[in-house]
Amino acid sequence: MSILVYYLMILKNRKGLLNMLTKSFVRILSVLMLVGLIAACSSGEDRQEKYLERAQAYFEEGDIDKARIEARNVLQINPKNTAARQLLGEISYDDGDIRKAYGMFLSVLDENPDNIAAHTSMAKIYIAVKDYDKTIEHSNSILAIESDNALVLGYKALALAGQGNIAKAEEVAAGALLLDPGSTEALGVMVQKYFNEKSNEKGLAVLERGQLANPDEVRIISMKISLLENMGKTEAVEAELIGLADRFPEESRYTQTLAKYYVRESNLDAAEAALRGFADNNEDDISAKLSIISFLLQQRSKEQAIQQAESYLDEDKDQSKFSAALAQLHLFTGDKDSAVSVLEAAVDRDPRSVGSIEARNILVSIYLQEESVDKANNLLAEVLDIEPENADALLTRARLSLSDGEIKDGISDLRVILKNDPESIVAMTLLAAAQELEGSEGLALDNYKKLMTLQAPDLAVLTSAARLAISSEQYQEAESYIRQALELEGDNASLVTNLVKLLVLKEDWDAARSFANRLVDSEKSRALGYFLLAGLDTRLEDQDSAIKNLKASLKAEPKGVESLTGLSSLITEKNGLEAAVAFVGEHCKNYPTQAHCRHLFGSLLAQSGKLDLAIVELEEALSLNDKLLITYRQLAKVYGSQRNKEGVVAVLERGLAATQDQGLAFDMANFYYQIGDFQKSS
Template sequence: MESLYVHLTRIERLAPEDVNNKVRMARMLMMVGEIDNAELKANEILALDEESADGWLIKATIALQKGDPQGAMTEGMKSLMLEPENTDTLTVLAGAHRMMGDEARAFALLDEALEIDPSALAARMIRMELNRQNQQMEQVEADLRYMYNAQPDSEDFAIALAGLLRETERLQEAETLLDDFARSHPGSSRAVRGLVEVVDAQGDTQRADRLLQTFIDNAADSDVATLQFVLIERLMAHGQQTEAMQLLEQLMSAEQSMTRQRAKARRAELYFAEGDDESGLAQLTEVLQDDSQSEPALLVRSRYFIQEGRIDDAVRDLRVVLRNNPDSEMGLMLLGSAYMGSGSAQLADSNFRQVLRLNPGNIDAAVPVINRLLADGDLGRSEQILLNALRRSPNNESLLSLLAQVRLMRNDWTGTEAIISDMQALEGNRAVSEYLSGRIFQGQGQFALAMTRYEAALQQEPRFQRAIEGYAVSQLELEQSDLLLEWLEQRISADPEYIGNYAVKAGVLRQMDDFDAAISVINDALNAVPQWVQGYVQLAGLYQLQDQVDSALSAYARGIEQVDDLSLYALKASLLEQSGRIEEAIDNYEAAHQLAPTNLVVTNNLAALLTSHDPSEENVRRALELTRNFRNSDEPYFLDTHGWALFLFGEVQEAERLIRRAVEGLPDLAVVNYHYGRVLLAQNRVNDARAYLSKAAELAVDDPQLMTRVTDALGQLDSETVAN
């Protein structure tokens, strides 16, 4: 795809007014999640041809993805007026109406699109999803059967239809479907696995075993090993460890190198699970001596490194995997986990998004991306990712709960109620559905009714924190703070070791500006549960609200004595830095780094403080040592820190390369512009240096210390200009 985009870019340079080429580029940008760049390209299309139906459709699609249904309808209607039978436009308009709660109109538009073109996959998928939410399973099945009949070789549709049959307790039909598909499509290990599971679900384990063995016996050479790995996992699940290990050892001696590598990597995983790390590492070393770039071995070893906190080692292995196989879903997933473990949420998010482009149904990748989007208020993209994931896992309660929260944030009460019905039909955790019902009543201003639903949730799960918080919000809306405080005190007395009740009570008192009482509640909680890290953070925060910095620092110190937690060291160091107590801040960052040497954020902050506070040769060498692995990072903050240390050490050319990349990623950060300006000045690139230093001066108005450095650098630049 990257080479295709390069080709399209080359065409654009040669023919800048080629609208069709720009349309292809915009669609490709949307496909890889570059929404903002796709929108810029759509604007270019419409500037060249304001009657481009594709241009307006792209704008409508982007508006829908950004959670702007009204904008999607406006732009979509412009496209539809130009091309009345464009099924993609009708589908986008249906999505907009659905987002606004008008399901009847959404269904009508989808039906219209499918009448024009029955093969319009997106329209059929969305209609199927709407029918599923409304428990119209016959219509869901009809659409699934249409798609399967239209694409009888599609493994995805075969498995989805079998899943629906199994969900509706038609196990024999599901078995027949999967059996026919597996026999007519040799090599479909997913179909065989599904078939075995369906037979298992009928209580016939022995027949399931015989079926699997039959498929293994009849498989082509290249497919035998794949099914044997399925058999190994099945044997282990049934407690037949000896038989599983015998088969695994047989595969470890297979003729095909990939089969051997995969089997040995699986054996290493089992060693790690047994706690025998030495044997696990030895097994992986044996594989990597034969093939230093073995993907199965590197994936298993990187997972082990992540669990051991050896993030740099894990990243090194995963970069090899992804260099050879950029679309390795597991490689991208593990790299995201590694970055998350190192405190680099931005890099983790980038990797999880790449996973979702490969597999929209990957729940482990979807959840952190959705949480980040929700934190940014991006409801449109959150909902789109959730819907994509739910197509693969329609009964996943975590995804349904997240989707309900998105719809609550949109005030989409009807959509939320439909999800609650789905969750209740699963007969899972009723506490969540009761809580969501409470959220609906709360959103509609029916606070007393909301409180009854929250209490029902708490009867199911007494420590359901969100239900406690919802109850508190509703009772505060009824202006019953005294009753609320009594209710919370009763809960504390009944369960003195559950810190959630203390946290809510302290929050209520803080909202009432009774800081002393809030501090007293947090202290009570910490006396009951001294290991509560967030309690020390909240205590320090309450002191900071009253400008009591020393008391806040004492709260962090008290926590460190009890817990020795990384976040407490880092927060204390940050507060010391803000207070101008730099030497103490450095000491705390050093302690945090000693506690978690693989945490990249702590490492970065320590190195940056060493070079900004006292750029002595000793401190610069220490910063270079700390950040030596930042050289190949994609994180602009890390590039800037390492680049600045290189500059101070006299490595100006390499510093320029790194800080240039940093300023491209952080164009509006004053300190990065200052660093780049200083580097350019050292290279005697006077005009460029002036531009970056002047921009740093504009951005540093609230940072007097940095402003002094920028002013000095500009003065030096002016002096050199006069001298020349």
């Protein structure tokens, strides 16, 4: 992974290292703005100023809830107060509600288009989602007012690099570092430059200068660790990781990273010591103890992991997470009885506790694997009696309802989950699928669209959304979804086929041909690619090209029923029936065991009046595949043309016996009716 990509990932992960910023430049600007904009000229303005000062103080102290209340108090007095809106945007951003933050920052710019803090916040959002054009747009708005803003120059440099304008990005980043050697964004660009040039020592020197200028910035340390790893300086990597773990003794992620490093270096004792040290120093952190159990399972032995889980449970029998962990370990080792025993003990210890609910939900999954549905349903009823809106239980019950065809019941449970957790990916995915089954395709498509805003859509979501968009004739959206899906799986023949069909509807022939050729270039789907090209040629009334492509399709896949049938029709239309008979007959000679070829050859012979030869070929087709309904019907027609009533009846009876298709019984009844044998017809 490149240093720059690694850095962008850090920047995008709001819950990750970005939150480690202590006094961000944006917040400093915000403070200056708050102080500068508020003038105590009246009683209302005095109150605004006091609320705003308190809001900012709470925000700096990390008391987000109180900061939010005080900032809202400002807006109750003056809804257009841009300082309060900016602060609420910062709060929403820190809470992870990017959409609300975006709205707040945008409202600030509506009131004051030159607001530096709001433009900076917008640039930060856009660089995180890799919208480089918008990042540069907001950065330029700031730099037109404040050309020596190192932070914003860093954002612009990152965006330019993302656009591929590397030379300009490096120029802008170098300028930012002259202003502030600790500009993290600019450092990311310059370190990538030196990494690409294999000048890692220069990159390291730049980072060390950045550390001196900005010693509390964790992202600089993270880039340094990544570079040191590439340089093979393991001792320096270890020292930096230990330094981070020591600096943040209550943040498990740094100790976890250190432990993973030791595992990678095959130093399991050091890894275990790091994890145990963190757990000892954070006795109330249950996840730290669970990490030790996980480590023992993965790196030591199942027995040691079970022994540790039992020890933790003995120390704290009311801690449901230890019961759950121990049960899962027993399940992992195949000891289902012990797992059930642990979980039942947790339920009996305190039947209405949170731990007992969790234990019941695990028991439900065990019983469903055993197909003991009644036991599972009884436990689900117990859980929902104690906690009527328990998400795990509702989700399981919804799945059971949907699998039983009780669509409305399943949808009802899923809506309760989403009422409490509107961003539940699992519940929303199930709801969309259920709504499609129910026939509410519009609602299903809306939910697939919501899923795409919550996370990067996977192939299944994009494919489902495309299918529904096509069904509702929203072809532009369908095309967009298919194109996104093809970025995930470029050789998916079904997706390419659907895209070609959509492009044909738009009469975008060049694009359709381009995607069809993508399949031609794929050995696995070459026959389909040629077949699609032939379809395009047919639409454009280019028979010669269509015939050429169908022949290529048939060569790539000699069993291609559609290609052979299409060729038969085109050759008949262009060169006459006898030419088609000759072509198909030659193909059957080369591939004598293809039932469909024999059927097609017999049908062509019948059209040319060679009924006896047609019967021979059709009978040969049925000897190869006695389930071919179309062949029984075609053979009956030939006998009918010969006015051979017994032959018609015999072949239809044979077909009915071989296929059990009631359509043939109807054909027989219709035949008797036509010849006036009403009793047999009845």
